[in-house]
Amino acid sequence: MENSKALFERAVKVMPGGVNSPVRAFKSVGGAPLFISRADRSKIYDVDGNSYIDYVSSWGPMILGHNNAAIRTAVINAVQEGLSFGAPTEAEVKLAEKIVSFAPGVEMVRMVNSGTEAVMSALRLARAYTGRRKIIKYEGCYHGHADSMLVKAGSGALTTGQPDSLGVTDCVAEDTLITSYNDLAGTEELLKKYEVACVIVEPVAGNMGVVLPGEGFLSGLRDLCDTYGALLIFDEVITGFRLAKGGAQEYYGVRADLATYGKIIGGGMPVGAYGGRTEIMELVSPIGTVYQAGTLSGNPVAMAAGLAQLEALENADIYGHINKMGAKLATGLTDIARNLEIKSVVNQAGSLVCQFFGVEAAEDYQSVKMANTNLYARYFREMLAAGVYLAPSQFESAFINYAHTEKDIDDTLNAAQKALKKMRGEGVI
Numbered sequence: 001m002e003n004s005k006a007l008f009e010r011a012v013k014v015m016p017g018g019v020n021s022p023v024r025a026f027k028s029v030g031g032a033p034l035f036i037s038r039a040d041r042s043k044i045y046d047v048d049g050n051s052y053i054d055y056v057s058s059w060g061p062m063i064l065g066h067n068n069a070a071i072r073t074a075v076i077n078a079v080q081e082g083l084s085f086g087a088p089t090e091a092e093v094k095l096a097e098k099i100v101s102f103a104p105g106v107e108m109v110r111m112v113n114s115g116t117e118a119v120m121s122a123l124r125l126a127r128a129y130t131g132r133r134k135i136i137k138y139e140g141c142y143h144g145h146a147d148s149m150l151v152k153a154g155s156g157a158l159t160t161g162q163p164d165s166l167g168v169t170d171c172v173a174e175d176t177l178i179t180s181y182n183d184l185a186g187t188e189e190l191l192k193k194y195e196v197a198c199v200i201v202e203p204v205a206g207n208m209g210v211v212l213p214g215e216g217f218l219s220g221l222r223d224l225c226d227t228y229g230a231l232l233i234f235d236e237v238i239t240g241f242r243l244a245k246g247g248a249q250e251y252y253g254v255r256a257d258l259a260t261y262g263k264i265i266g267g268g269m270p271v272g273a274y275g276g277r278t279e280i281m282e283l284v285s286p287i288g289t290v291y292q293a294g295t296l297s298g299n300p301v302a303m304a305a306g307l308a309q310l311e312a313l314e315n316a317d318i319y320g321h322i323n324k325m326g327a328k329l330a331t332g333l334t335d336i337a338r339n340l341e342i343k344s345v346v347n348q349a350g351s352l353v354c355q356f357f358g359v360e361a362a363e364d365y366q367s368v369k370m371a372n373t374n375l376y377a378r379y380f381r382e383m384l385a386a387g388v389y390l391a392p393s394q395f396e397s398a399f400i401n402y403a404h405t406e407k408d409i410d411d412t413l414n415a416a417q418k419a420l421k422k423m424r425g426e427g428v429i
């Protein structure tokens with residue numbers, strides 16, 4: 001096989017930036033991306049012959065670790081029966097039943113093919129149910145790349161949003177209202193001023209690094225939505241089946257009206273889903289008048305992978321282990337930074353961990369934006385050289401999976417200690 005450098009040279013000629021999703025391009029940490037040939041348990045292997053302890057975990061789906069035997073067997077068995085039929089199958093019923101049994105408040109689901117699609121469909125449904133147009137979103141939360149979610153705050157308080165990508169029209173952007181994560185007062189002002197269909201939130205923000213919901217934030221949103229007649233949508237594409245079997249709704253004990261899923265529910269295959277109370281979900285076609293469809297939705301191979309993953313999450317003490325490893329990593333990184341007198345904060349929610357450099361708090365987009373991304377880039381390269389594959393961006397989570405061992409975490413902490421000490425010695429940090 002060709003090496004990473006040669007493959008990247010070919011890739012950039014035929015794909016924008018040489019990648020199929022932007023963060024893979026290593027743009028914010030410098031250098032060219034590694035091409036991966038395989039992955040097993042907690043490790044990934046590149047085409048250049050190196051192995052790494054992996055904290056990207058395919059951005060979250062691989063909660064059992066890579067190349068899990070149960071998922072692999074389920075996929076191989078499904079493949080032998082045919083790849084896609086465009087007609088109902090038993091596997092999709094089983095996966096839907098499993099999701100409904102895991103997720104509090106989810107009585108019905110519709111399978112789609114990505115998190116983006118789940119969010120886009122849930123927003124349409126919320127608008128249909130309430131008969132309202134506006135949507136509230138939080139600065140720094142990511143909900144996939146549907147037009148109405150690629151919107152940033154306008155100038156001045158309480159204005160409507162502006163496009164955050166070329167190609168998104170002002171008309172679409174102005175229906176999305178933006179406020180700060182953890183800001184209940186700002187949310188209420190928007191709910192008072194506008195007729196709002198829904199508030200969409202990442203219950204733990206995992207796309208600006210990791211930012212935790214402050215005490216009372218999620219339950220406060222529940223109350224505000226009830227008061228002002230808006231639906232509350234939890235975007236659980238990261239947190240679903242990760243914080244707990246029942247995701248953030250179970251972990252924080254707050255019910256959303258609709259929840260969106262992705263990542264983990266596909267076991268590594270492209271799957272998304274949205275769900276909620278029957279009364280709302282029955283508006284979806286073919287029984288309702290909210291149109292939403294998908295040629296490959298509920299694909300039998302993808303369903304087999306998702307079902308095997310969720311069944312595994314039911315049977316073993318996955319959460320005890322990954323949360324313990326998350327705490328071990330977060331505590332270790334905090335201690336290392338403190339001992340070396342490095343200004344840094346480590347945020348952790350269960351198996352989601354993120355270390356920010358150059359700041360003492362990371363509570364919303366305004367504060368995480370102050371993080372020193374140059375330091376992160378240097379740290380990332382040091383860690384990579386030491387055999388630890390972190391996210392190639394400051395603003396992503398490390399994902400702990402069930403295959404990460406105590407030794408993996410110890411090795412990672414040793415690498416971090418060496419890397420930061422070296423940077424300290426050189427005066428870059």
Ligand SMILES: *Cc1c(COP(=O)(O)O)cnc(C)c1O
Nearest residue numbers: 114115116142143144237238262
């Ligand atoms: C990844 C992600 C999405 C988008 O999912 P895709 O499958 O990449 O389309 C949406 N919401 C959140 C919270 C995510 O982390």
